[in-house]
Amino acid sequence: MKWQMARRAEKMNPSVIREILKVTEKPGIISFAGGLPSPKTFPIDAMREASERVLRDDGKAALQYAASEGYAPLREWVAQDLLKQGMNVSPDQVLITTGSQQGLDLVAKILIDAGSRILVETPTYLGALQAFTPMEPVAVGVNSDEHGVDPDDLRAKVGTGADKARFVYLLPNFQNPTGRTMTEARRAAVAQVAIETGLPIIEDNPYGDLWFDAPPAPSLSSRHPEGSVYLGSFSKILAPGLRLGYLVAPPALYPKLLQAKQAADLHTPSFNQRVVAEVLKDGFIERHVPTIRALYKQQCEAMLAALDREMAGLGLTWNRPVGGMFLWVQLPQGLKAIPLLDKAVEKGVAFVPGSAFYAEGADESTLRLSFVTATVDQINTGMSALAAAIRESLSGQ
Amino acid sequence: MKWQMARRAEKMNPSVIREILKVTEKPGIISFAGGLPSPKTFPIDAMREASERVLRDDGKAALQYAASEGYAPLREWVAQDLLKQGMNVSPDQVLITTGSQQGLDLVAKILIDAGSRILVETPTYLGALQAFTPMEPVAVGVNSDEHGVDPDDLRAKVGTGADKARFVYLLPNFQNPTGRTMTEARRAAVAQVAIETGLPIIEDNPYGDLWFDAPPAPSLSSRHPEGSVYLGSFSKILAPGLRLGYLVAPPALYPKLLQAKQAADLHTPSFNQRVVAEVLKDGFIERHVPTIRALYKQQCEAMLAALDREMAGLGLTWNRPVGGMFLWVQLPQGLKAIPLLDKAVEKGVAFVPGSAFYAEGADESTLRLSFVTATVDQINTGMSALAAAIRESLSGQ
Numbered sequence: 001m002k003w004q005m006a007r008r009a010e011k012m013n014p015s016v017i018r019e020i021l022k023v024t025e026k027p028g029i030i031s032f033a034g035g036l037p038s039p040k041t042f043p044i045d046a047m048r049e050a051s052e053r054v055l056r057d058d059g060k061a062a063l064q065y066a067a068s069e070g071y072a073p074l075r076e077w078v079a080q081d082l083l084k085q086g087m088n089v090s091p092d093q094v095l096i097t098t099g100s101q102q103g104l105d106l107v108a109k110i111l112i113d114a115g116s117r118i119l120v121e122t123p124t125y126l127g128a129l130q131a132f133t134p135m136e137p138v139a140v141g142v143n144s145d146e147h148g149v150d151p152d153d154l155r156a157k158v159g160t161g162a163d164k165a166r167f168v169y170l171l172p173n174f175q176n177p178t179g180r181t182m183t184e185a186r187r188a189a190v191a192q193v194a195i196e197t198g199l200p201i202i203e204d205n206p207y208g209d210l211w212f213d214a215p216p217a218p219s220l221s222s223r224h225p226e227g228s229v230y231l232g233s234f235s236k237i238l239a240p241g242l243r244l245g246y247l248v249a250p251p252a253l254y255p256k257l258l259q260a261k262q263a264a265d266l267h268t269p270s271f272n273q274r275v276v277a278e279v280l281k282d283g284f285i286e287r288h289v290p291t292i293r294a295l296y297k298q299q300c301e302a303m304l305a306a307l308d309r310e311m312a313g314l315g316l317t318w319n320r321p322v323g324g325m326f327l328w329v330q331l332p333q334g335l336k337a338i339p340l341l342d343k344a345v346e347k348g349v350a351f352v353p354g355s356a357f358y359a360e361g362a363d364e365s366t367l368r369l370s371f372v373t374a375t376v377d378q379i380n381t382g383m384s385a386l387a388a389a390i391r392e393s394l395s396g397q
Numbered sequence: 398m399k400w401q402m403a404r405r406a407e408k409m410n411p412s413v414i415r416e417i418l419k420v421t422e423k424p425g426i427i428s429f430a431g432g433l434p435s436p437k438t439f440p441i442d443a444m445r446e447a448s449e450r451v452l453r454d455d456g457k458a459a460l461q462y463a464a465s466e467g468y469a470p471l472r473e474w475v476a477q478d479l480l481k482q483g484m485n486v487s488p489d490q491v492l493i494t495t496g497s498q499q500g501l502d503l504v505a506k507i508l509i510d511a512g513s514r515i516l517v518e519t520p521t522y523l524g525a526l527q528a529f530t531p532m533e534p535v536a537v538g539v540n541s542d543e544h545g546v547d548p549d550d551l552r553a554k555v556g557t558g559a560d561k562a563r564f565v566y567l568l569p570n571f572q573n574p575t576g577r578t579m580t581e582a583r584r585a586a587v588a589q590v591a592i593e594t595g596l597p598i599i600e601d602n603p604y605g606d607l608w609f610d611a612p613p614a615p616s617l618s619s620r621h622p623e624g625s626v627y628l629g630s631f632s633k634i635l636a637p638g639l640r641l642g643y644l645v646a647p648p649a650l651y652p653k654l655l656q657a658k659q660a661a662d663l664h665t666p667s668f669n670q671r672v673v674a675e676v677l678k679d680g681f682i683e684r685h686v687p688t689i690r691a692l693y694k695q696q697c698e699a700m701l702a703a704l705d706r707e708m709a710g711l712g713l714t715w716n717r718p719v720g721g722m723f724l725w726v727q728l729p730q731g732l733k734a735i736p737l738l739d740k741a742v743e744k745g746v747a748f749v750p751g752s753a754f755y756a757e758g759a760d761e762s763t764l765r766l767s768f769v770t771a772t773v774d775q776i777n778t779g780m781s782a783l784a785a786a787i788r789e790s791l792s793g794q
Binding site for chain 1: 398399400401402403404405406409410411431432433434436439441444445448449452453456457458459460461462463494495496498499502506507508509510511513524527528530531532561563595597623624632635636637638639640641647649650652653656657659660661662663664665666667668669
């Protein structure tokens with residue numbers, strides 16, 4: 001039996017990270033690789049109570065088919081919550097998605113033709129590249145520094161006519177993979193380029209609530225509301241296993257995204273939407289999220305202290321994130337992350353080689369470290385093992 | 398702000414059914430329109446207990462990211478359950494999806510290029526057409542009778558070379574919209590055509606467990622396992638609001654469907670998968686599904702009796718389903734379903750005009766009636782109102 005596959009299927013490949021994560025699941029490995037929120041932060045008791053109340057009081061509706069747009073009280077909560085980011089949106093602009101990953105899939109379907117140019121950060125979120133790939137874009141990396149994309153390079157790469165980029169995909173807060181955050185000035189400059197060139201922004205903000213000392217600057221979407229799609233998620237402030245996210249789109253785009261949503265899975269599980277709406281009642285997030293921030297800040301500081309201690313004199317550089325889940329390491333010249341990973345796993349520690357995150361021109365001497373899954377003790381032990389692997393690699397060069 | 402949409406977005410249109418369902422949601426309307434399972438059948442107590450147990454015993458795993466393939470015990474349950482349809486599949490071939498609608502989306506991504514011919518029944522499930530449309534196929538209707546597609550016309554329409562159909566999409570049991578079921582002989586003949594021509598089958602079976610007196614014949618996939626993708630669902634035997642379905646694919650196709658799944662929403666909610674796996678333990682389905690069958694059989698019989706009683710002499714014909722949720726009505730010549738709907742809604746009853754369900758050459762004098770959502774009393778009242786609307790329409794011709 002010969003299956004004739006679609007052309008796009010040939011372009012889809014197994015996730016490199018997925019393969020790496022399999023290696024890191026070996027027992028005894030301390031993993032800085034996965035982007036798994038700490039399960040300590042999952043509000044299990046609140047979920048138990050909310051599930052019980054939803055099924056007791058409203059079980060029939062919670063288990064029935066529902067509107068593709070999402071559950072109205074949840075859409076209202078989202079619209080209200082976005083005020084804190086300077087966004088003034090109607091609940092009618094909110095579409096509940098099956099994780100924010102689905103928002104990327106819907107955006108790709110609606111905005112990308114085969115061969116369309118799209119612009120992404122350097123490096124960028126791998127899951128977004130995977131969501132866009134089936135629609136066969138040409139993904140172009142915009143030069144980026146510690147504050148995100150360079151506005152001048154962004155302007156230079158917008159293009160015109162049929163060659164004009166369909167959108168720029170940006171993750172301004174505690175970016176995956178680098179952990180970097182766009183400053184107020186950079187946001188203003190990037191929004192200005194987008195407005196002047198009519199370039200749509202796809203703004204992904206799964207980590208925005210995970211700030212350590214101060215919230216990040218207002219969103220890009222607040223500066224360019226008619227030209228932006230904003231993606232949000234409950235995965236990092238409640239729990240990823242619910243697969244609950246949302247997008248906010250301007251009225252010009254919303255109906256097509258809604259049709260794509262309906263065709264994709266009819267609607268996001270009504271049960272999950274109602275349970276989360278129940279959990280969110282009465283200001284739960286305001287009490288809960290500070291506990292996540294405190295935990296991740298402590299673990300980030302432990303990782304930075306361990307880097308300072310263990311990596312002194314080895315020629316590495318790294319950034320100091322002000323929130324989120326990740327930090328980004330530049331290895332000394334000539335040391336490549338993929339061979340280093342083999343040696344690190346031998347010594348009981350894992351990370352993700354940075355080269356997985358580039359649309360083009362991968363820097364093979366970078367790596368991503370997650371500071372949220374491992375405990376402080378594990379961070380100390382793991383970083384010592386990683387330093388040993390690096391020393392060994394350097395001496396063998 | 399001008400958004401440059403993808404070409405496929407232009408082809409996507411709001412669901413006709415969705416617009417109709419809005420009308421039928423007016424208070425006081427008896428609806429035979431929607432395909433909503435009776436909420437009486439939802440196992441709310443079992444869900445409460447299972448949710449409590451899952452969160453109590455395994456909350457951290459239930460709320461964490463999980464494998465794209467799905468939860469292993471649920472995949473094992475599915476493989477075991479399919480034995481009753483004559484399918485001998487490995488759990489490794491099972492991919493848990495966010496409702497079986499997502500299975501259609503994944504199949505479309507992997508198998509359809511723009512302009513690819515695909516074959517569908519006449520009429521066919523509207524949601525499948527909507528899932529396929531974004532990949533821009535040319536959907537060709539195969540001539541069909543009360544037993545499903547005509548094998549000779551199917552063979553004639555397979556095509557060759559670049560023009561060869563990528564698959565035929567079939568819903569053999571209690572089809573949506575017609576309620577018809579493929580006989581054993583028809584299944585054998587259709588499978589024979591598929592095997593001889595190398596035509597892949599996409600077999601959709603959301604209703605197969607809802608038989609009244611005897612289970613349907615073994616699946617098409619059991620006859621052509623290397624050339625079939627089988628789609629199943631928990632929506633009709635447990636509850637649709639969980640959005641839990643699955644697909645079964647041959648090893649040649651599974652990896653690409655898995656990559657498409659990962660790109661689409663990473664994985665189906667772990668919480669929902671674990672709750673359903675918990676509900677399914679210890680033979681729950683064997684006790685629960687017979688109660689759904691008995692209810693739907695009673696309601697179907699009530700609707701058939703009401704049709705016999707109310708429509709005598711009006712020139713309508715209809716089928717007598719042996720399971721499922723729907724029956725199919727042919728109106729007298731010249732009477733069209735869309736204008737009839739307006740009159741019916743005035744009289745307090747709604748249905749779905751059949752023309753929504755055709756890939757090409759719609760028959761405008763057909764309609765779909767659901768017998769599962771309305772009670773027997775509502776069925777009697779609603780059918781009397783529908784007969785009045787038909788009489789009025791006929792007298793006005």
